[in-house]
Amino acid sequence: MKADPVKAGAGVKTYVRPMGSxxxxxxxxxWYMLRELSCAFITAYALILLRGLMSLTEGREAFDAWRGSLxxxxxxxxxxxxxxxxxxxxxxxxKVMPKTLPFVSIAGRRLSDRTIIALGLAAAxxxxxxVFLAVFLNAPQAPP
Amino acid sequence: MSAPAxxxxxxxxxxxxxxxxxxxRQQSYEVPFTDDMSVLQGLQHVKDHIDGSLTFRWSxxxxxxxxxxxxxxxxxxxxxxxxxxxxxxxxxxxxxxxHFPIIRDLVIDQTDFLRKLESIKPYLxxxxxxxxxxxxxxxxxxxxxxxxxxxxxxxxxxCYAACPEYGLNPAFTGPAALALLQRYNADSRDAGTAExxxxxxxxxxxxxxxxxxxxxxxxxxxxxxxxxxxVNKINSTRDYFRHxxxxx
Numbered sequence: 001m002k003a004d005p006v007k008a009g010a011g012v013k014t015y016v017r018p019m020g021s022x023x024x025x026x027x028x029x030x031w032y033m034l035r036e037l038s039c040a041f042i043t044a045y046a047l048i049l050l051r052g053l054m055s056l057t058e059g060r061e062a063f064d065a066w067r068g069s070l071x072x073x074x075x076x077x078x079x080x081x082x083x084x085x086x087x088x089x090x091x092x093x094x095k096v097m098p099k100t101l102p103f104v105s106i107a108g109r110r111l112s113d114r115t116i117i118a119l120g121l122a123a124a125x126x127x128x129x130x131v132f133l134a135v136f137l138n139a140p141q142a143p144p
Numbered sequence: 145m146s147a148p149a150x151x152x153x154x155x156x157x158x159x160x161x162x163x164x165x166x167x168x169r170q171q172s173y174e175v176p177f178t179d180d181m182s183v184l185q186g187l188q189h190v191k192d193h194i195d196g197s198l199t200f201r202w203s204x205x206x207x208x209x210x211x212x213x214x215x216x217x218x219x220x221x222x223x224x225x226x227x228x229x230x231x232x233x234x235x236x237x238x239x240x241x242x243h244f245p246i247i248r249d250l251v252i253d254q255t256d257f258l259r260k261l262e263s264i265k266p267y268l269x270x271x272x273x274x275x276x277x278x279x280x281x282x283x284x285x286x287x288x289x290x291x292x293x294x295x296x297x298x299x300x301x302x303c304y305a306a307c308p309e310y311g312l313n314p315a316f317t318g319p320a321a322l323a324l325l326q327r328y329n330a331d332s333r334d335a336g337t338a339e340x341x342x343x344x345x346x347x348x349x350x351x352x353x354x355x356x357x358x359x360x361x362x363x364x365x366x367x368x369x370x371x372x373x374x375v376n377k378i379n380s381t382r383d384y385f386r387h388x389x390x391x392x
Contacts, residue, residue, distance in 0.1 A: 012162070012247060012253070013162040014162070014245035014246055014247050014253050015160050015162070015165075015167065015168060015245060015246040016245045016246075017168075017242070017243075017246070019243075019308070019311045019312055022308050022311060022312075023308070025218055026218055026219070026358075028356075028358050028361065029308060029356070029358070032356045032357070032358075036354075096355055096357055096370075096374075098371070099355065099357065099360070099368070099370045099371040099374045099375075100355075100374045100375070100377070100378070101375070102375055102378065103289070103290065105286070108286070110289065
């Protein structure tokens, strides 16, 4: 720790504590930093998906090569971590959602934060299931 | 004290004397306690019986004055509503509120917050002055509900000690001042919103918050300052577009 005394007020000497590695001081801060870090995984996932989309324009061979690259253990490992990260990020996102909204009242009663979080999570789950069904029920059968 | 003390707990206290110390140091005290003793009472025992030089703020002893905020085992709490029995067997690490300059021992310099509190104009600014004879400003329960929880702030500064953004950038207006700003802006009797919006819109206003959210967790009065700050991001955006579309 480095001493960093400053002068404040009417010549009163005070001591300002350094902020180095502040995120290690409290579990709450570590979870917050994980939330922020999860964005990097989500960005990487989006870029990989974008690369696949670009390979579509380059022809079937390029697309098949991209799909093939997704089968490598590294790619599978990354996607498992990315899925965990996006799940955690979604959970934190809905958990803070009430804090970003004005008070919502229905029939004169204020909607509790708990209800708003539950509704958000339910909507996210329903949307995920719909997308999952839409993609996998329409997936072309692999050639024998 | 009603029951005789039958247990002791170690209080590890951060000490700092501006005249003799170049940096804070640790000092441990063995404190006998009963089940009904708060950490504040433990510190008072130290001051009365062990070391009279230990310096800390306190007043009401019942979580309403907001004086005895301090870090206990790294968490910002009111020492008067935290009980030694819950921290047994200890040791209890006691430090002044994080992110504030230390004046002496557990006493922090509140000057920065008091300036910010003053800057948000924490008072009703009615659209027009009315004579007392015309009666009170009436308000429906729904109108009161819009600001009531934000008015419960006791200026204890636990939220600032919980906010790493404030620790990293002391220019950030911070949770309590922005919650109190919202308390007046959301009040139907107030017409001072336009005067307060420059503080909200500033980079060190609502936009300085990255929604860590810990301020709302540690608040002893359920003010939910993170909500007041983040709702003001919507208000600030609306204010921006209003000025863009309808410049004065």
